[in-house]
Amino acid sequence: MSIRLDNIHFTYFEDRKDLLPGFCAEFSRSEITILTGASGCGKSTLLYLAAGIYPHGAGFLKEGTIRVEGQDPGALTPPKRCTLVGMMFQNPELQFCMDTVENELIFCLENICMDPAEMDRVIDEALAFCDISHLKERTLLSLSGGERQKVMLACLVALRPKWLLLDEPFANIDDASARMIAAKLKKLNRQYGMGILAVDHRLDNWLETADTIRVMEDGVLRPEVMTPGTLDPAVLESLGVIVPGQSYGAEILPAKEGKTVLTLEHLSVHHKDEPILTDVSASFKAGRIYAIVGPSGCGKSTLFGALSGLFRYKGKALLEGKELRKLGKADFGKIGFVTQNPQDQFVADTVRDEIMVGLKDKETAMEVSEQILRSIKLWRYRDISPYMLSQGQQRRLGVAALMAYDCHMLVCDEPTYAQDRRNTKAIMDGLCLQARDRQVALLFSTHDRQLALDYADEIWELREGSLYVFHQSGD
Numbered sequence: 001m002s003i004r005l006d007n008i009h010f011t012y013f014e015d016r017k018d019l020l021p022g023f024c025a026e027f028s029r030s031e032i033t034i035l036t037g038a039s040g041c042g043k044s045t046l047l048y049l050a051a052g053i054y055p056h057g058a059g060f061l062k063e064g065t066i067r068v069e070g071q072d073p074g075a076l077t078p079p080k081r082c083t084l085v086g087m088m089f090q091n092p093e094l095q096f097c098m099d100t101v102e103n104e105l106i107f108c109l110e111n112i113c114m115d116p117a118e119m120d121r122v123i124d125e126a127l128a129f130c131d132i133s134h135l136k137e138r139t140l141l142s143l144s145g146g147e148r149q150k151v152m153l154a155c156l157v158a159l160r161p162k163w164l165l166l167d168e169p170f171a172n173i174d175d176a177s178a179r180m181i182a183a184k185l186k187k188l189n190r191q192y193g194m195g196i197l198a199v200d201h202r203l204d205n206w207l208e209t210a211d212t213i214r215v216m217e218d219g220v221l222r223p224e225v226m227t228p229g230t231l232d233p234a235v236l237e238s239l240g241v242i243v244p245g246q247s248y249g250a251e252i253l254p255a256k257e258g259k260t261v262l263t264l265e266h267l268s269v270h271h272k273d274e275p276i277l278t279d280v281s282a283s284f285k286a287g288r289i290y291a292i293v294g295p296s297g298c299g300k301s302t303l304f305g306a307l308s309g310l311f312r313y314k315g316k317a318l319l320e321g322k323e324l325r326k327l328g329k330a331d332f333g334k335i336g337f338v339t340q341n342p343q344d345q346f347v348a349d350t351v352r353d354e355i356m357v358g359l360k361d362k363e364t365a366m367e368v369s370e371q372i373l374r375s376i377k378l379w380r381y382r383d384i385s386p387y388m389l390s391q392g393q394q395r396r397l398g399v400a401a402l403m404a405y406d407c408h409m410l411v412c413d414e415p416t417y418a419q420d421r422r423n424t425k426a427i428m429d430g431l432c433l434q435a436r437d438r439q440v441a442l443l444f445s446t447h448d449r450q451l452a453l454d455y456a457d458e459i460w461e462l463r464e465g466s467l468y469v470f471h472q473s474g475d
Contacts, residue, residue, distance in 0.1 A: 001029035001069060003050050003163065003197060008064035010045060010055070018062065019045055020219045029069075029163065029195035032186060034206050036199070037216035038240030039392045039420040040377070043199040044090065046216075047165045050197070051087040052076060069162055079112050086161040090168045090391040090418050091341060092145075092152040101127075101135050101143075101151050108155045126158035129184060142271050145172030145340050145414070146296025146447075153181060157188070164188065166198040168391075168418045170205050172340065174295040174447045178205040185209065201420045202448070203231070204244045215239055240420040248425050250454040252432040258286030259320075261409045261441040262307075262335070267315035268465070269299070269306050276302045278465030280315070284409065286439040289432055291446055291456035293470065298462045300445040301340055304413050308337050320408065333358075336407040338415055342398030343387060351389070352382040354397060358404030368404075376400050376426070392418045399427050403434050410435065412444040416451065428455050 008023040019042050027033050035043050048054040052073030055061040066072060068085050076084065089095055098104040105123045114122065127133045130150050140148060149172055156164055164185070170178035186209045188194040200206065203213065206228065213226040217239055224235065233243045260283050267280040276299045284290055292300050306313040307324065317324040319335055327334075339345050348354040355372050359365040373379040376396045381389060386397055399415050415431065416424040432455055435442035446452055452459045452471075459471040 001162075001195070003027045003029075003195070004065075004067045005046070005049070006065045008049065008066070009062040010042075010049065010059055010064075011062065012059045014060050018219065019059075020049075023064070023220060025214075025221050027195070027197050029193065030189075031211040032189050032196040032198070032206075032209055033212045033214060034198050034200055034203065034210045035214055035216060036201060036203065036236075036241050037222075037420070039201075039418075039423050040390070041216045042219040043216050044167050044390060047087060047167055047197070047199060050163075051085050051165050052081050053087070082108075082159055083112060083161055085163040085165060086156040086159055087165040088149070088152050088156060088167060088169055090171060091343075092148045093140075093341060095152055095155075096140050096148070098140070100137060100139050101132075101154075102137060104140065104151065105155055105158055108159055112159060122158050126154040129157050130154040131180065144297040144299075144301055146174065146177060149173055150177070150181070150296075153184075160192070161194070163195040163197065166196070166200075168200055169198060170200065170202070170447075171418045172296065172414065172447070175205060175449070177296050178447075179208070182206060182209040201240075201418065201424075202242045202244075203228075203236075204242075207244065215241065237421065240422045242421045242424065245450070248421070248428070248451060248454045250425075250432070251429050252289075252455065253436040255289070255457050256287045256436065256439070258288075258439045260285050261320060262443075263316070263318040264467075265316040265318075267303075267306065267313050267317055269302050269311050269313045271302075275465055277306070277313070280462075280465070280467050282460060282467050284441040284443055286408070286441050287436060288441060288457045289435055289455060290441070290443045291452035291459045292443065292462055292467070293446060293449060293452055293459060294462035296447075299465065300462055301413055303462065304337065304339075304411055304445070307335070307411060308339075333405050334408045336402045336405050336410050338398050338402050338410075338412040340413040340417070342391075342394040345398055345401070346386045346394075349385060350383055351378055351386055351397060354386050354401045355404055358401055360406060372400050372404065375430070376423075392420075392423070395419060396423060396427065399431065403430060406438075407440055409441040409443065412442070414446060415444050416446065416448070424451070 004026045008020045009018045010020040011018045098107050109119050130153050132150050182205050185196050189196050215222045236243050262284045264280050264282050269277040305311040352369050355369040356365045460467045461470040
């Protein structure tokens with residue numbers, strides 16, 4: 001009972017070197033295995049192959065065999081495949097097809113031809129298992145990123161495949177929710193015999209759950225077989241893994257406080273009749289760095305959506321004294337946004353053009369764009385569409401494109417989502433350098449409390465619809 005990959009040679013571009021150059025591994029269904037390693041080493045690709053999505057969906061399998069419980073997942077029909085192996089993507093939005101949570105679950109069960117008389121019971125049990133029964137009638141668009149991940153997990157629980165493959169399952173979820181889900185996954189493994197293979201850059205939330213931790217490097221599996229009790233922090237850090245409890249070693253200049261850029265006064269947002277934000281008041285000054293933390297679904301993305309014009313709000317939101325709702329063309333670009341889903345912000349046909357859009361000096365744009373793309377390790381992808389990049393690569397591009405604009409304020413929703421330690425540090429060092437050097441107010445949300453403590457001058461916690469100061473430098 002295992003997933004077995006033998007001599008896998010896989011590449012996304014037929015004329016380039018293999019991303020997986022002869023990969024071999026076997027993962028036991030009786031264990032919860034966590035696969036970690038630096039961004040771009042092939043972890044997510046491995047999951048897509050095991051799920052039977054690749055090479056039909058993308059890339060070229062030049063050589064090798066993939067067997068899940070002795071079967072080739074790519075040769076199965078979709079209904080048979082989803083009872084063998086289920087996968088949660090980094091971005092659950094890419095998997096949803098319907099409008100509401102309930103309808104999405106119904107759609108999943110219809111695909112395996114479940115008896116309609118059984119569906120209500122299975123749906124209610126899956127939602128209860130994931131502690132999201134209260135979301136049953138909600139539209140998927142109204143949910144936070146973390147809530148959507150829980151819905152996707154509920155879909156997989158309802159399907160009850162023999163294997164669950166999880167790609168950064170906790171990227172948009174607070175630590176408490178992540179530990180809760182990890183415990184649920186352990187129950188699925190121990191009581192129902194469901195195999196768990198998860199990719200994650202952060203190991204914090206797996207310490208009480210994982211049986212085995214393996215590290216990938218340059219498309220191959222390293223020989224170390226670790227457990228939560230035998231983690232080697234030095235090895236993990238050298239390979240770009242985020243080590244539990246270890247500082248990022250932020251490299252930023254001291255704060256040089258400037259004028260107030262954004263002021264929020266009694267801002268509130270409702271979804272239909274449900275209050276999401278009730279009374280948000282805060283001010284953000286040039287040259288300072290602010291983090292917003294809080295549990296999944298508390299309203300962080302809703303707050304950023306209100307600032308960007310996506311959601312209507314009551315109260316005041318003043319950018320340099322002007323109401324956001326009344327900004328004109330002359331104010332375009334004064335406030336920049338990195339969204340939770342970077343695909344929502346792309347406007348150009350190629351990776352390089354995405355950077356060049358924000359560069360004002362067109363005479364130096366070619367040179368500067370090359371410098372930026374090399375610094376975020378995307379130069380080799382400069383001529384392809386941003387939509388062909390991985391989720392982690394898209395995140396780095398979205399952040400870098402925003403930094404190319406001459407903003408007075410940067411608003412970043414989970415800027416280090418699905419990044420390894422090196423890229424997390426590079427992104428945050430770059431953002432904070434821009435904030436200090438150009439006297440920009442930087443506001444970012446995160447579920448990584450260590451990241452907030454290392455980089456933010458002020459940490460605000462969003463709870464019960466309002467913002468509260470959680471930490472200030474020097475406290």
